[in-house]
Amino acid sequence: MSRLHVKYRLFLFAAVVLAVSSVYSQAAQADDPLPSWNDVSSKKSIVEFVETVTTKGGPYFVPPAERIAVFDNDGTLWSEQPMYFQLFFVMDRVKAMAAEHPEWKQKQPFKAVLEGDIEAVMAGGKHALLELAMATHAGNTTEEFSQIVKDWLATARHPKTGRPYTEMVYQPMLELLAYLRANGFKTYITSGGGIEFMRPWTEKVYGIPPEQVIGSSIKTKFELRDGTPVLVRLPELNFLDDKAGKPVAINQHIGRRPIAAFGNSDGDLQMLQWTAAGQGLRFCLYVHHTDAEREWAYDRNSDIGKLDKGLDQAHKRGWTV
Amino acid sequence: MSRLHVKYRLFLFAAVVLAVSSVYSQAAQADDPLPSWNDVSSKKSIVEFVETVTTKGGPYFVPPAERIAVFDNDGTLWSEQPMYFQLFFVMDRVKAMAAEHPEWKQKQPFKAVLEGDIEAVMAGGKHALLELAMATHAGNTTEEFSQIVKDWLATARHPKTGRPYTEMVYQPMLELLAYLRANGFKTYITSGGGIEFMRPWTEKVYGIPPEQVIGSSIKTKFELRDGTPVLVRLPELNFLDDKAGKPVAINQHIGRRPIAAFGNSDGDLQMLQWTAAGQGLRFCLYVHHTDAEREWAYDRNSDIGKLDKGLDQAHKRGWTV
Numbered sequence: 001m002s003r004l005h006v007k008y009r010l011f012l013f014a015a016v017v018l019a020v021s022s023v024y025s026q027a028a029q030a031d032d033p034l035p036s037w038n039d040v041s042s043k044k045s046i047v048e049f050v051e052t053v054t055t056k057g058g059p060y061f062v063p064p065a066e067r068i069a070v071f072d073n074d075g076t077l078w079s080e081q082p083m084y085f086q087l088f089f090v091m092d093r094v095k096a097m098a099a100e101h102p103e104w105k106q107k108q109p110f111k112a113v114l115e116g117d118i119e120a121v122m123a124g125g126k127h128a129l130l131e132l133a134m135a136t137h138a139g140n141t142t143e144e145f146s147q148i149v150k151d152w153l154a155t156a157r158h159p160k161t162g163r164p165y166t167e168m169v170y171q172p173m174l175e176l177l178a179y180l181r182a183n184g185f186k187t188y189i190t191s192g193g194g195i196e197f198m199r200p201w202t203e204k205v206y207g208i209p210p211e212q213v214i215g216s217s218i219k220t221k222f223e224l225r226d227g228t229p230v231l232v233r234l235p236e237l238n239f240l241d242d243k244a245g246k247p248v249a250i251n252q253h254i255g256r257r258p259i260a261a262f263g264n265s266d267g268d269l270q271m272l273q274w275t276a277a278g279q280g281l282r283f284c285l286y287v288h289h290t291d292a293e294r295e296w297a298y299d300r301n302s303d304i305g306k307l308d309k310g311l312d313q314a315h316k317r318g319w320t321v
Numbered sequence: 322m323s324r325l326h327v328k329y330r331l332f333l334f335a336a337v338v339l340a341v342s343s344v345y346s347q348a349a350q351a352d353d354p355l356p357s358w359n360d361v362s363s364k365k366s367i368v369e370f371v372e373t374v375t376t377k378g379g380p381y382f383v384p385p386a387e388r389i390a391v392f393d394n395d396g397t398l399w400s401e402q403p404m405y406f407q408l409f410f411v412m413d414r415v416k417a418m419a420a421e422h423p424e425w426k427q428k429q430p431f432k433a434v435l436e437g438d439i440e441a442v443m444a445g446g447k448h449a450l451l452e453l454a455m456a457t458h459a460g461n462t463t464e465e466f467s468q469i470v471k472d473w474l475a476t477a478r479h480p481k482t483g484r485p486y487t488e489m490v491y492q493p494m495l496e497l498l499a500y501l502r503a504n505g506f507k508t509y510i511t512s513g514g515g516i517e518f519m520r521p522w523t524e525k526v527y528g529i530p531p532e533q534v535i536g537s538s539i540k541t542k543f544e545l546r547d548g549t550p551v552l553v554r555l556p557e558l559n560f561l562d563d564k565a566g567k568p569v570a571i572n573q574h575i576g577r578r579p580i581a582a583f584g585n586s587d588g589d590l591q592m593l594q595w596t597a598a599g600q601g602l603r604f605c606l607y608v609h610h611t612d613a614e615r616e617w618a619y620d621r622n623s624d625i626g627k628l629d630k631g632l633d634q635a636h637k638r639g640w641t642v
Contacts, residue, residue, distance in 0.1 A: 065530055142572055186532075199576045209386055210576030211507075211532075220572060222565035222591055229594045231572050238573075244543035251463055251541060251552050252559075253574065255520045255531025270543055273550045 033179040036172040049283040050183050060281040064184035068258040073191035075264040075305040076287050078169040081296040083304055085165045086193050089152055093136035134235035138218055141230040149200045166205045177206055188212045192242035214253045216241045242267045247274035265305040286310055354500040357493040370604040371504050381602040385505035390581040394512035396626040397585045397608050399490040402617040404625055406486045407514050410473055414457035455556035459539055463552040470521045487526045498527055509533045513563035535574045537562045563588045568595035586626040607631055
C-alpha cells in the first residue's frame with residue numbers, strides 16, 4: 001500500500017495473449033481472477049487499486065455508482081493488426097456491394113479495393129478511407145446495418161490467423177473486464193471505431209451492453225416509411241471518437257469522469273489524462289504490444305496503434321513502466 | 322389480460338399532482354407501489370404491462386437488460402409552467418452576469434431580460450432564446466457549469482409556488498420511476514432540456530444517474546490548462562433533443578429501443594412512435610395536464626408543452642385515452 005499516496009498511476013502492461021479459452025485451467029480461474037496476467041507487477045497494481053477503492057470506510061473508497069472504467073477497443077480489447085478490423089469490413093462490403101455499383105470498377109478508391117490493392121487504398125489517405133466508410137456504412141437503417149455487421153462477423157476470418165475477428169480478443173483483458181464488474185465497476189468501451197459497428201457483438205464478446213459502447217458515428221435521421229419509423233444512416237460524419245474527442249464523448253455519454261482507463265495508443269492519451277486528473281485514486285494502463293511471436297510488437301513507429309507521446313509522458317512523469 | 326394481444330398501447334394519463342412527500346401514508350406505499358395514481362385505468366394498465374414483461378416463461382417476457390424506459394422531463398417528470406424552468410435559469414444567469422457585460426443594458430435580447438420584460442424576450446423567438454442560452458451556458462468548463470446549476474437550484478424559487486424547482490416534480494411519476502426500477506427497468510430521461518443542466522440533480526431527485534440522462538447539448542472542447550485537462554463549453558449547438566431528434570439521441574446513447582416511453586407533448590411523439598414500433602409488448606403514455614386547480618391545464622393551444630398531434634394520433638389509432 002506504500003504507493004497509494006500517489007493520485008494516479010499509469011502502467012505499461014507488456015504481455016498480451018490472444019484469447020483461447022482452454023489455455024488456462026478452470027481451477028486456477030476460481031482462485032485467481034486474473035490467471036492470464038503474466039506481468040506480476042501490473043497485476044498486483046490492478047488488484048491493489050480495486051481492493052483500495054472498494055474498501056468501505058477506507059480513505060479511497062469509491063461508491064459503486066462512480067466506479068466507471070473505460071476501455072479503448074482496437075489494440076486494447078481486440079487486435080488491430082495488420083489493420084483495423086473495421087477496415088476489413090469496409091473492404092468486404094465494397095466487394096459485396098460492387099454489383100450494385102458498376103461505376104466502382106473505374107472509380108478510386110473503390111477500384112483499388114476491388115483489385116485487392118491495399119497499398120493504393122492507403123495511399124488515398126484519410127479522404128479515401130472516409131469515402132469508403134460512408135459508402136459502406138450509410139444508406140441503410142440502423143437495424144439493417146446491425147444485421148449486416150452480424151452477418152459479416154459470422155463468416156469473415158482474420159487473414160493471418162484464419163479465426164473469426166471476435167475471437168481475436170485478449171484473454172487478460174476479458175478477465176480484467178469480468179474482475180472489474182465483479183467488483184461493482186461499470187465497464188465502457190471508448191473507441192475510434194464505429195459505435196454501430198461494435199454494438200451488435202460487444203455484449204456477447206465482452207459483456208459490455210450497447211448503452212456502454214461509445215464510438216465514432218455518422219448522422220442518422222428519423223423517418224416514417226409507410227407509417228413505420230426508421231432511423232436512416234446518412235453519409236455524414238457525426239463524431240470522431242479519437243484523441244481529444246474521447247474525453248468529450250465520455251462526458252457526453254457518461255456525464256462523470258472514469259476512475260480507470262485502459263488504452264494502447266496515442267489516440268488514448270487524452271482519455272487517460274482526463275481520467276487521471278480526477279479527484280481521488282485513479283488507475284490508467286497502457287497495453288504495450290511487445291510480443292512479436294504470439295501477437296505483434298509495435299509502438300512508436302507503427303501506422304496502426306502508434307504509441308509514442310504516451311510513452312514520453314509515462315517516462316517524463318515518472319509513471320511506472 | 323384480454324388486451325395483451327395488442328402490440329402496444331398508449332394511454333393519456335390525466336391526473337397529475339405535484340410531489341409533496343407527506344400527502345400519502347407510508348403504510349399505503351408499502352402495499353401499493355403507485356399510491357398517488359388516481360387514474361385507476363392507467364394504473365391498472367401499467368401494472369399489467371410490468372407484470373407481463375417480467376413474467377419468466379411468459380409470451381411477452383423481456384430480459385432485464387432490455388427493460389429500457391424513457392421519460393421526457395419538462396411537463397412529464399417536473400412542471401414546465403409558466404415556462405420551461407431552464408428559461409428561469411437563463412434569466413437569472415443573465416442578471417448575475419450583467420455586471421461583467423455592461424453592453425447588455427443596451428442590447429437585445431439581454432436588455433429585455435434585465436428589465437424583466439418576458440414578453441419582449443419571447444417576441445425575439447428562437448433566435449433570441451438561443452443567443453441567451455449560449456451566453457449563459459457556454460464559456461465555462463463542464464465542472465464550473467455543473468456547480469453554477471447546483472448553486473442556482475439551491476436558492477432559486479418557482480415564481481408561483483415559491484418552492485425550489487426540484488420540488489416541482491410529479492409524485493405519481495416518482496412512484497412510477499421507482500416501481501419500474503424495482504422491476505428491473507433502467508430508467509432514462511430524454512429531454513429537450515440541456516443535458517448538463519439536468520445531470521447535477523437528476524440522481525438525487527429522480528434516482529436517474531448522469532449516464533442515463535439524454536438531452537440537448539452544446540459542443541465541448543478538450544484543453545490542457547497549465548497541464549490540467551478541462552472540457553470547455555463552446556457557444557455552438559451540438560444536438561437538439563426534441564421531436565425527431567429524440568429517437569436519434571436514444572439510438573446514439575442507448576443503442577437499443579425502449580419498451581416503454583412517457584411524454585406529455587408533441588415533442589415526444591416521435592419518441593413514442595419509435596418505442597411503439599419495436600417487437601413485442603410496448604407501453605406508451607402521455608401525461609395530459611387537465612387539473613387547473615392543483616397544477617395547470619393545457620394541451621392543444623399551449624405555447625409550452627403543446628399536445629395536439631399526439632392527441633390526434635391517439636384518437637386516430639384507437640389508442641386508449
